[in-house]
Amino acid sequence: MSDPSSDIRFGEQGALLTYGSYLRLEQLLDAQHLESEPPAHDELLFITIHQVYELWFQQLLHEAQTVRDALMSTDAASGGRDLWFARHLLTRMHVIERVLVQQIDVLETMTPQDFLQFRQRLAPASGFQSVQFRELEFLSGAKDPGYVHRFKGLSEPEKERLARRLAEPTLWDGFLHVLAEAGLDTSTDEAITASLRNVAHDRSAYADIWGLAEGLLQHDELASAWRARHVVMVERMIGAKTGTGGSTGAEYLRSRLDLKYYPLLWGLRSAL
Helix, strand or coil: CCCHHHCCCCCHHHCCCCHHHHCCHHHHCCCCCCCCCCCCCCHHHHHHHHHHHHHHHHHHHHHHHHHHHHHHCCCHHHCCCCHHHHHHHHHHHHHHHHHHHHHHHHHCCCCHHHHHCCHHHCCCCCHHHCHHHHHHHHHHCCCCCHHHHHCCCCCHHHHHHHHHHHHCCCHHHHHHHHHHHCCCCCCCHHHHHHHHHHHHHCCCCCHHHHHHHHHHHHHHHHHHHHHHHHHHHHHHHHCCCCCCCCCCCHHHHHHCCCCCCCHHHHHHHHHC
16 A cells, blocks of 8 residues: 555646646636727636636536436446436536536626627627537437528637437437336327426336436426526616627527427316
8 A cells, every 4th residue: 555645746836737727727817818909808808708608518418418328328237327317417517507607797787889899790600509508409309400500700610519419319218218228108299298208207106217307307397497587687687689600689589488408298287
């Protein structure tokens, strides 16, 4: 057994890693470059908020993919599927998604007048172009191949990422796999609804499945909450103006408010 006193990885005497080098702070804090001239005070806030969103999107993708893979794996008895861990990560996703909604409060400390000081310099950049956000929608179950064709500014690596997300199983596919492994019928939407009714009426026997269903629904609900909060913020900032990327702005965002990742889980409420 090694002598703990000889382990110099703990303590500054090791000099192998620092807080700044581990977090790549030099690169991270040099990633905010203002386009306005003279510099608009609130542009730094605008950049920071959106970069933080992209970091959270990266984390959500990491968690959602792990959940999907856990659901698609083999039976837990053979050391494969871990439904507890899947539910745990869904809960983590919910906490992050609440942060995404609350971050809009920070952005709204910027007034419309302050935003207008640099907004023209953003065109044609737009939040519509967030590839990670689209990946998260695709992975959640709302696949939209048309996005790849509508957005002409995608790089080849971004096109490949989106094509992979369009081709791979979703969180919903993983959930249906769990239902099927439990002997529940998933052959049609009607059969899935009937199976979900059985699960809902016998939660003691199907505790894990019911928990997963509620976890997915919570994920869907929080995504809806973010879209609703986002469109109100946009209307507060720019009213009915066209978006910097050329979209109809708030009008386009309002057209997305009815999007549901898991319509059968919502419809189940009417079938109980």
